[in-house]
Amino acid sequence: MTQHIHCIVNDCHYWKQGNMCAANEILVATDQFGATQPDKIDCNMAKQLTPQTAGTCMQTCCKSYVPKNSNKVFQDGVKKMS
Ligand code: SF4
Structure with missing residues:
Protein backbone atom coordinates (compact mmCIF):
# COMPACT_ATOMS: atom_id res chain seq x y z
CA MET A 1 0.00 0.00 0.00
CA THR A 2 1.32 3.45 -0.86
CA GLN A 3 0.74 6.54 1.23
CA HIS A 4 -1.49 9.36 0.04
CA ILE A 5 -0.51 12.62 1.68
CA HIS A 6 -1.54 15.98 0.28
CA CYS A 7 0.84 18.85 0.91
CA ILE A 8 1.11 22.44 -0.36
CA VAL A 9 4.62 23.13 0.92
CA ASN A 10 6.30 23.32 -2.47
CA ASP A 11 9.83 24.16 -1.37
CA CYS A 12 10.14 20.74 0.31
CA HIS A 13 12.37 18.10 -1.30
CA TYR A 14 9.47 15.61 -1.15
CA TRP A 15 6.76 17.82 -2.68
CA LYS A 16 5.54 16.96 -6.17
CA GLN A 17 3.09 18.33 -8.71
CA GLY A 18 -0.54 17.98 -7.76
CA ASN A 19 0.26 19.01 -4.19
CA MET A 20 1.34 15.57 -3.16
CA CYS A 21 4.01 14.38 -0.76
CA ALA A 22 6.38 11.86 -2.38
CA ALA A 23 8.17 10.84 0.80
CA ASN A 24 7.84 7.13 1.55
CA GLU A 25 7.01 8.09 5.13
CA ILE A 26 6.76 11.29 7.20
CA LEU A 27 6.85 12.21 10.86
CA VAL A 28 4.29 14.71 12.14
CA ALA A 29 5.32 16.28 15.44
CA THR A 30 4.67 19.25 17.67
CA ASP A 31 6.21 22.56 16.69
CA GLN A 32 8.25 22.47 19.87
CA GLY A 55 -3.43 21.39 21.57
CA THR A 56 -4.13 22.96 18.21
CA CYS A 57 -3.47 22.33 14.55
CA MET A 58 -1.22 25.38 14.58
CA GLN A 59 1.17 23.62 16.95
CA THR A 60 1.91 20.67 14.69
CA CYS A 61 4.47 20.42 11.91
CA CYS A 62 5.92 18.01 9.40
CA LYS A 63 9.27 16.98 10.86
CA SER A 64 10.25 15.33 7.59
CA TYR A 65 10.30 18.64 5.70
CA VAL A 66 13.66 19.37 4.16
CA PRO A 67 14.31 22.22 1.70
CA LYS A 68 14.89 21.37 -1.95
CA ASN A 69 18.60 21.17 -2.83
CA SER A 70 19.54 20.94 0.84
CA ASN A 71 22.63 18.94 1.76
CA LYS A 72 20.56 17.45 4.62
CA VAL A 73 18.21 15.55 2.30
CA PHE A 74 19.69 12.17 3.22
CA GLN A 75 20.14 12.70 6.97
CA ASP A 76 16.80 11.30 8.08
CA GLY A 77 16.58 8.12 5.99
CA VAL A 78 13.30 9.19 4.35
CA LYS A 79 13.17 8.25 0.66
CA LYS A 80 11.56 10.10 -2.21
CA MET A 81 9.26 7.91 -4.27
CA SER A 82 8.80 8.50 -8.00
S1 SF4 B 1 7.75 15.77 3.76
FE1 SF4 B 1 6.20 17.01 4.80
S2 SF4 B 1 6.49 19.10 4.07
FE2 SF4 B 1 7.56 17.72 2.67
S3 SF4 B 1 6.09 17.31 1.00
FE3 SF4 B 1 5.88 15.68 2.54
S4 SF4 B 1 4.24 16.36 3.92
FE4 SF4 B 1 4.96 18.15 2.76
Whole structure:
Protein backbone atom coordinates (compact mmCIF):
# COMPACT_ATOMS: atom_id res chain seq x y z
CA MET A 1 0.00 0.00 0.00
CA THR A 2 1.32 3.45 -0.86
CA GLN A 3 0.74 6.54 1.23
CA HIS A 4 -1.49 9.36 0.04
CA ILE A 5 -0.51 12.62 1.68
CA HIS A 6 -1.54 15.98 0.28
CA CYS A 7 0.84 18.85 0.91
CA ILE A 8 1.11 22.44 -0.36
CA VAL A 9 4.62 23.13 0.92
CA ASN A 10 6.30 23.32 -2.47
CA ASP A 11 9.83 24.16 -1.37
CA CYS A 12 10.14 20.74 0.31
CA HIS A 13 12.37 18.10 -1.30
CA TYR A 14 9.47 15.61 -1.15
CA TRP A 15 6.76 17.82 -2.68
CA LYS A 16 5.54 16.96 -6.17
CA GLN A 17 3.09 18.33 -8.71
CA GLY A 18 -0.54 17.98 -7.76
CA ASN A 19 0.26 19.01 -4.19
CA MET A 20 1.34 15.57 -3.16
CA CYS A 21 4.01 14.38 -0.76
CA ALA A 22 6.38 11.86 -2.38
CA ALA A 23 8.17 10.84 0.80
CA ASN A 24 7.84 7.13 1.55
CA GLU A 25 7.01 8.09 5.13
CA ILE A 26 6.76 11.29 7.20
CA LEU A 27 6.85 12.21 10.86
CA VAL A 28 4.29 14.71 12.14
CA ALA A 29 5.32 16.28 15.44
CA THR A 30 4.67 19.25 17.67
CA ASP A 31 6.21 22.56 16.69
CA GLN A 32 8.25 22.47 19.87
CA PHE A 33 9.70 19.05 18.97
CA GLY A 34 10.40 20.12 15.40
CA ALA A 35 12.17 23.26 16.53
CA THR A 36 14.45 21.55 19.01
CA GLN A 37 15.37 18.18 17.46
CA PRO A 38 17.98 17.74 14.71
CA ASP A 39 17.07 16.59 11.19
CA LYS A 40 18.39 13.08 11.79
CA ILE A 41 15.63 12.46 14.36
CA ASP A 42 12.76 11.56 12.06
CA CYS A 43 10.82 8.50 10.85
CA ASN A 44 13.82 6.27 11.51
CA MET A 45 13.32 6.80 15.26
CA ALA A 46 9.55 7.19 15.35
CA LYS A 47 8.80 4.07 17.41
CA GLN A 48 11.15 5.20 20.19
CA LEU A 49 9.84 8.76 20.50
CA THR A 50 7.58 9.86 23.35
CA PRO A 51 4.15 11.02 22.14
CA GLN A 52 3.24 14.62 22.98
CA THR A 53 0.08 16.73 23.01
CA ALA A 54 -0.17 19.68 20.62
CA GLY A 55 -3.43 21.39 21.57
CA THR A 56 -4.13 22.96 18.21
CA CYS A 57 -3.47 22.33 14.55
CA MET A 58 -1.22 25.38 14.58
CA GLN A 59 1.17 23.62 16.95
CA THR A 60 1.91 20.67 14.69
CA CYS A 61 4.47 20.42 11.91
CA CYS A 62 5.92 18.01 9.40
CA LYS A 63 9.27 16.98 10.86
CA SER A 64 10.25 15.33 7.59
CA TYR A 65 10.30 18.64 5.70
CA VAL A 66 13.66 19.37 4.16
CA PRO A 67 14.31 22.22 1.70
CA LYS A 68 14.89 21.37 -1.95
CA ASN A 69 18.60 21.17 -2.83
CA SER A 70 19.54 20.94 0.84
CA ASN A 71 22.63 18.94 1.76
CA LYS A 72 20.56 17.45 4.62
CA VAL A 73 18.21 15.55 2.30
CA PHE A 74 19.69 12.17 3.22
CA GLN A 75 20.14 12.70 6.97
CA ASP A 76 16.80 11.30 8.08
CA GLY A 77 16.58 8.12 5.99
CA VAL A 78 13.30 9.19 4.35
CA LYS A 79 13.17 8.25 0.66
CA LYS A 80 11.56 10.10 -2.21
CA MET A 81 9.26 7.91 -4.27
CA SER A 82 8.80 8.50 -8.00
S1 SF4 B 1 7.75 15.77 3.76
FE1 SF4 B 1 6.20 17.01 4.80
S2 SF4 B 1 6.49 19.10 4.07
FE2 SF4 B 1 7.56 17.72 2.67
S3 SF4 B 1 6.09 17.31 1.00
FE3 SF4 B 1 5.88 15.68 2.54
S4 SF4 B 1 4.24 16.36 3.92
FE4 SF4 B 1 4.96 18.15 2.76
